[in-house]
Amino acid sequence: MHTPIYLALPDGPRQDEIMAALPEARSLGADLRGISLDGVEPGVLIFDAATTPLDEIAAVASALPPDGGGWRLGFVQSSEGGPTLRSVSLGRPHMLADLVGPDASPDEATLIDLHGALRQIARARHDLNNPLTSALAETQLGLLDAPEGEVREGLEIIQEQLRRLRDLLVETNHLRPFTS
Numbered sequence: 001m002h003t004p005i006y007l008a009l010p011d012g013p014r015q016d017e018i019m020a021a022l023p024e025a026r027s028l029g030a031d032l033r034g035i036s037l038d039g040v041e042p043g044v045l046i047f048d049a050a051t052t053p054l055d056e057i058a059a060v061a062s063a064l065p066p067d068g069g070g071w072r073l074g075f076v077q078s079s080e081g082g083p084t085l086r087s088v089s090l091g092r093p094h095m096l097a098d099l100v101g102p103d104a105s106p107d108e109a110t111l112i113d114l115h116g117a118l119r120q121i122a123r124a125r126h127d128l129n130n131p132l133t134s135a136l137a138e139t140q141l142g143l144l145d146a147p148e149g150e151v152r153e154g155l156e157i158i159q160e161q162l163r164r165l166r167d168l169l170v171e172t173n174h175l176r177p178f179t180s
Contacts, residue, residue, distance in 0.1 A: 004043030032056035042070030
């Protein structure tokens with residue numbers, strides 16, 4: 001199943017270029033103030049950074065549920081190789097006092113920065129991978145000498161769960177900060 005793609009771009013060459021690259025995209029018109037997303041299947045909403053006023057983008061983002069409701073926003077910008085898409089994080093609502101108050105932590109401020117959050121994920125993945133690899137190796141060594149019975153069954157269950165954790169970590173490999 002494909003994620004629906006919607007364009008909030010003015011008619012013209014830019015929209016034609018995007019529609020050629022994304023033939024499954026559906027145009028919603030260029031005026032975000034007039035767009036109602038009620039009853040529309042959530043997907044990616046693309047607007048043009050050069051022509052869309054910030055207050056219109058903010059109005060759409062504010063109308064979405066705090067978790068985004070399955071919507072992702074992005075804007076098209078020009079680059080050497082053709083148009084590129086840059087995501088706009090909806091984040092989660094933060095009380096301003098949480099960012100600057102006496103109880104504020106650097107981690108709270110990081111949560112509003114996607115690049116920072118991705119760095120935290122990459123660091124956690126790295127920190128988890130080392131002990132996981134060691135535990136899996138030790139379990140496999142134990143299985144080499146384990147006789148049939150409860151101990152062997154226990155080690156096989158541990159190995160299976162460690163492999164499950166390893167697979168979950170591998171599934172997050174795409175969540176990494178890009179470097180330019």
